[in-house]
Amino acid sequence: MGKCDRFFFFKVNSTLVFSLCVLSALLIFAIAGPYLALHSYDETNLAFKNLSPDSRFWFGTDELGRDLFTRCCVGARISLIVAFAATFIDLVLGVSYGMISGYGSQKMDEWMMSFIDILQSIPYLLIVILLIVLMGPGLITVICALAITGWMNMARIVRGQVLQLKNQEFVIAAEAYGASKSRIIIRHLLPNVRGQIIVVLMAGISTALFTEAFLSFLGLGVQAPVASWGTLANDGLLALRYYPWRIFFPAFLICLTILSLNLIGDGLRDLFDERKKI
């Protein structure tokens, strides 16, 4: 490790640490925010509509006089719940699919991968939109819609890793000792793919946040009075000309979260993958 490398490594790590701090702050904001706030998220008061931020309404109010700070906190909860839940389903589905495909017989692998090829060539957004229209917009629907389209990437990457690993000595040795397939997958393959999985997971969370915001923008996200960052930004958009702070706060929160997730993903990739350290 040269001087430059060490310097760079430190730098990568400091970014990583910093973005982890930002993300934790956002999580605390989402969890504790509503208890700090002076107002409830759906309390309307037309006397206080469209106020700019002040000591009473920290982020201002919307056109019904609802406190935007509380709404942003609640929005944070919804947005993060959607993103994490969808990614968790992706994780379970994608990892098991990828493991089975990669470690199973070659014939099965071919079939399973062709299936993914077909699914991935379908423009998923159309399916998502149709599903949401069909099931009615809401929290569960958005999570399902995101989950059914997001797991394929994970499955592909896990399968690729397993294909590389399964002919290495430690796996062959385990097989020779008579370890069962499930034991090999859990004890030997999974720990070696862990780094990759975490990196894909980070990208998955930020993609889910993106898509949730996008769907909310089209009016297909969670419905009022519940709010997510996407719906708040969408509401703020209508009042952009006269009350620009109404879009500023949710927009800022969305961007900050995605930025920190992206940076964490990059940092972790550099940590786990020596080759990619560029």
Place this chain on the structure above:
Amino acid sequence: MGDRDFLMTTHFLIKKAFIFVISLTMVITLTFFLMHLIPGDPFMEEQMISEEILKAMHHDYGLDKPLIMQYFYYLKGLFHLDLGFSFKYQGRPVAQIISEAFPISFALGIQALLIALGGGLIGGSIASLYHRKWQDQAILAFLALCLSVPAFLSATLFQYLFAMQLDLFPVARWGSFSHTILPSLALALFPFAYLARLARTNIIEVLQQDYIVTARSKGLSQWEILYKHVLKNALLPVVAYLGPLIAAVFMGSFVIEKIFGIPGLGQWLVTSIGNRDYPLIMGLAIFYSFLLMGFNFLVDCVYYLLDPRIKKGESNG
């Protein structure tokens, strides 16, 4: 050897074409049935319609037949490029709506694509030439920022800043060239950043190869090396990314068209879903899928022809 290559290529093309056909059939079937499961009736809107009129309208549009029959009628029409008539905009064939809206979306998409490709390659090359210097770090930070802004926010920001505050471009609508600038910039932002990072990583990887060291020892300048040796090798992954790139531009166009009030395909799709305009939704979904999947098919073929390593890898595996 030539025969073998030919055989492999045909095998590859047939496999890809097969996947293309299956996916398209799946899209058509899925869209058709999902759409008919959407609760509500396309003719129930503002005013109450009497039972008889509703029945007559259902009969007129073939909605009183069993679903499976409707499906086969639709397929039959599809073979004649007949996508039916819009429910909402009575008397307008879906094919006509698409043929009017498509050139607009296409122009917007192509412009955004060119900006993303040009900007991405230039940005990536500059960053890789200054690898680990402050210029590289600055570009990387900027790209990370670009990757964190959803399309609808960047579009709003551009609209607010350049149109409302600075009054440099029209706020919305479609018409002259100046109308296209803000939407295509907003649409290009994310793919640009992604491409630039991809190009940078690949160029740096190629720059560390032996043949580059040779070229450098021959005394070629940095730019000459980049132009003559690096780009050709570093561009392959960029070609592979073209498929997702097009998909991203399409997805972005839904939002961008809504924000800027552009009468393109995305705008139509969003309104038609709200209106439960079955034939229009179906027509648009199929058109989109056909376009995207057709393009992916082309990209796969080009990639296959460009990169001799794939053929080799397949014969080994």
